[in-house]
Amino acid sequence: MKTGIIFDMDGTLWDSAKEVADSWSEVLRKHANVQKQELTKEDLESVMGLTMKDIADRLFPEVPEDEQDQIMEECMVYENAYLREHGATVYEGVEETFQVLSKEYPLYIVSNCQSGYIEAFLDYYDFHRYITDFACYGDNKETKDVNIRLLAERNHLERYIYVGDIQGDYEATMKADGEFIHAAYGFGEVDADVIHLQDIRELPGALKK
Template sequence: MRHYVEEEVTKKGIIFDLDGTLWDSSDSVTKSWNEAISTYENINYRMTVESMKGFMGKTIDEIADLFFAGLPKHVRKDIMDKCIRYEQEYIEKHGGFLFPGVLETLEQLSEEYRLYIVSNCQEGYIEAFMKYHKVEKYFDDFENAGRTGKTKGENIRLVVERNNLGNAAYVGDTQGDFNAARFAKIPFIHARYGFGEISEPVVFVERVCEIPIKIKDLT
């Protein structure tokens, strides 16, 4: 994490979603989840990369309710807990696919903006991302649903308030991200290269490297 000696009068921040915005970990997560699920002899569920991409951005409870809907709640929880443990270990060793231009763009943006991450992931996931790809130096703070139990919109607002951001925007790839930014009452940029679509006209980028250009019009 970055540290500053002096505080700016009005801090400008960019808050990023993670999956579908900065990286694609669906292959790594799918492999780790299937390995975890295979330890249950009487359960034949298997995740595909495509189905995993469809779940990106949802909370762990939402994924469990959708993918393991036919199983009792206590069984779903047990499976998900094991999937998360396997996922954490796998990602710490193998990481995920960084979208082209992420490192260069973070370097460029960090010269003018404070950078943050807010995701619906479990606790430890963002840390694994930052540690594997060595990007801790670019981010001031982060938050996730696993740690707070709050919605993404609430967590965005929490990060804005916690860091005294006078000016901030959110970058994400799904309708849920757009709705969260709207809830937090901050501008939104759609990462159109990611996993989702937005149901109404919105500022967008086709590549990560376009974010510095589009962000200037919003902050």
């Protein structure tokens, strides 16, 4: 049975909230009608995992929808360039865990992020060698459950385990008929009878249970 391990990004593999806040603030300062032009790490943590549309509605609801789209596009483009140059805070043990797991399983990433975000992560840390395939909201505007299923289908996975940190990740995985492990060290809680990791390095052992 071909089994794949699929990772979420934010709150599971890294915390990019500070770097994203810094890069977005540079963009927002150019838009006078945005009321909150200086974003904090906490602002970004509060919207991690949401789609781009929902993030815009939360952070600058006073801006018309068409302009929201334009601002978000500017933020995304600049953010990707910023992260590709500066990186962010990768959780301790991520590469070690990739090294161990990639000997037994193909590894994947599915995220609600914009196009180019996963590539920035893989480029900066030279993690392409561990990740077989990935999918994101920005590439096809599909929800996470759809992208989990699409990735599983195109990689012929008979069993797939999603590792994520928030309730929405769990719910998407259930919709996609996958199995779920909670990255409890991340941004959110999950109300479900699943394995809860306090450190990503616990994952190889958890998969053997």
